[in-house]
Amino acid sequence: QVQLVQSGAEVKKPGASVKVSCKASGYTFIRYSMHWVRQAPGQRPEYMGWINAGNGDTKYSQKFQGRVTITRDTSATTLYMELSSLRSEDTAVYYCGRDGIRADGYMGYWGQGTLVTVSS
Amino acid sequence: EIVLTQSPATLSLSPGERATLSCRASQSVRNYLAWYQQKPGQAPRLLIYDASNRATGIPARFSGSGSGTYFTLTISSLEPEDFAVYYCQQRGNWPQYSFGQGTRLEI
Numbered sequence: 001q002v003q004l005v006q007s008g009a010e011v012k013k014p015g016a017s018v019k020v021s022c023k024a025s026g027y028t029f030i031r032y033s034m035h036w037v038r039q040a041p042g043q044r045p046e047y048m049g050w051i052n053a054g055n056g057d058t059k060y061s062q063k064f065q066g067r068v069t070i071t072r073d074t075s076a077t078t079l080y081m082e083l084s085s086l087r088s089e090d091t092a093v094y095y096c097g098r099d100g101i102r103a104d105g106y107m108g109y110w111g112q113g114t115l116v117t118v119s120s
Numbered sequence: 121e122i123v124l125t126q127s128p129a130t131l132s133l134s135p136g137e138r139a140t141l142s143c144r145a146s147q148s149v150r151n152y153l154a155w156y157q158q159k160p161g162q163a164p165r166l167l168i169y170d171a172s173n174r175a176t177g178i179p180a181r182f183s184g185s186g187s188g189t190y191f192t193l194t195i196s197s198l199e200p201e202d203f204a205v206y207y208c209q210q211r212g213n214w215p216q217y218s219f220g221q222g223t224r225l226e227i
Contacts, residue, residue: 047217059215095163101176103169105211106154110163
């Protein structure tokens with residue numbers, strides 16, 4: 001079965017960077033696009049960006065352009081999201097997601113989430 | 121940026137009743153809209169994609185309709201496990217995908 005297992009919680013200081021990983025298993029990694037979404041406490045989810053796991057092409061939401069980098073390691077079937085210049089407003093749960101079956105652009109499978117706390 | 125506005129903010133119903141949730145887009149997203157269910161401490165779960173298609177494993181009591189700027193999610197007969205927060209998400213403006221603010225469905 002499809003599984004997305006994310007790295008553990010992080011505490012960072014303002015101005016630092018964070019890199020979250022998402023290990024995929026149970027399917028052919030390069031066949032599906034992947035996404036990153038974050039959700040601050042009590043808030044709606046917020047879309048961050050997309051990667052074609054096959055060729056590595058990326059697209060980022062305008063809000064995060066210049067601050068977020070999404071990469072993947074096909075040999076390790078692992079997805080990464082790095083967010084730089086962290087500020088307190090970046091405190092949120094960060095989720096990786098995979099396209100659903102016949103549902104491109106929608107997250108049919110989700111990781112368990114990684115809490116990133118930004119605090120001085 | 122396409123803004124999604126969901127209504128109502130909270131919907132109070134009982135098991136067995138019918139629930140109708142709405143999502144309005146600030147501009148047309150064609151049929152590129154999904155619905156998710158989220159329970160406390162869990163990731164969202166995809167229910168409906170492209171406005172009216174049920175995702176894998178989703179019960180038939182969930183249905184979606186609409187196109188353009190107005191969409192609805194209907195739960196025909198509420199089960200106890202359906203009480204949660206529901207979000208709509210558009211993919212009509214790639215990669216500026218966005219989510220609605222959510223509807224809390226409570227007993």
